Amino acid sequence: MESLGVSLHRLELFDLKQAMGLEKACYSSPWTTANMVSELNREVGFNLGLFRERHLIAMSICWLIAPECHLLNLAVHPGLRRQGLGRQLLRAICLLAIKFGAKFFHLEVSVSNRPAQALYKSAGFRNVGYRPNYYPEGTDAILMTLDLLNIYGPQSGQQIS
Numbered sequence: 796m797e798s799l800g801v802s803l804h805r806l807e808l809f810d811l812k813q814a815m816g817l818e819k820a821c822y823s824s825p826w827t828t829a830n831m832v833s834e835l836n837r838e839v840g841f842n843l844g845l846f847r848e849r850h851l852i853a854m855s856i857c858w859l860i861a862p863e864c865h866l867l868n869l870a871v872h873p874g875l876r877r878q879g880l881g882r883q884l885l886r887a888i889c890l891l892a893i894k895f896g897a898k899f900f901h902l903e904v905s906v907s908n909r910p911a912q913a914l915y916k917s918a919g920f921r922n923v924g925y926r927p928n929y930y931p932e933g934t935d936a937i938l939m940t941l942d943l944l945n946i947y948g949p950q951s952g953q954q955i956s
């Protein structure tokens with residue numbers, strides 16, 4: 796991560812303002828502040844932020860209920876895309892999730908979100924299901940799963956602190 800000039804930290808309620816700024820910059824139907832507060836406060840929340848000079852440039856929101864990890868949100872600042880940040884963040888989530896006991900990683904992605912689908916496929920996720928009308932605007936979602944230990948190996952969680 797340092798090689799990209801960024802640092803990885805747990806995303807806290809303290810980061811709410813920046814998290815909402817990034818959320819609004821990244822989605823046409825962003826979460827409300829109440830949604831974000833509830834995710835940042837969630838007991839099983841496993842939330843990470845990539846910071847450059849204290850500015851939040853990418854974030855992930857997950858639930859970690861070992862042996863399952865579930866991704867709810869992954870967002871990279873629009874001006875910083877296609878530089879490998881999404882891939883690096885996803886890899887960090889996977890390694891840390893393994894460290895905390897996860898074996899499987901699940902997510903839903905919109906059928907129309909080709910960039911995210913391509914990212915997840917390149918990381919080893921497989922399509923395992925379909926969720927009609929999953930999003931509030933009625934768009935369908937693809938359910939994708941990653942077998943973490945198969946892709947990264949059981950000792951891989953020790954690679955990250």
Ligand SMILES: CC(C)(COP(=O)(O)OP(=O)(O)OC[C@H]1O[C@@H](n2cnc3c(N)ncnc32)[C@H](O)[C@@H]1OP(=O)(O)O)[C@@H](O)C(=O)NCCC(=O)NCCS
Pocket residue numbers: 821822868869870871872875876877878879880881882883903904905908909910911913914915917
């Ligand atoms: C999806 C998202 C997180 C990707 O972040 P990113 O930092 O641009 O991704 P990376 O640069 O690490 O790209 C990794 C790979 O993903 C795929 N990818 C990323 N953006 C893509 C695009 N616009 N078109 C096609 N493939 C794309 C490519 O395979 C890419 O590898 P490559 O650059 O070697 O070809 C980012 O586009 C984003 O924040 N989108 C809005 C929020 C969102 O939709 N989140 C997903 C919710 S499920």
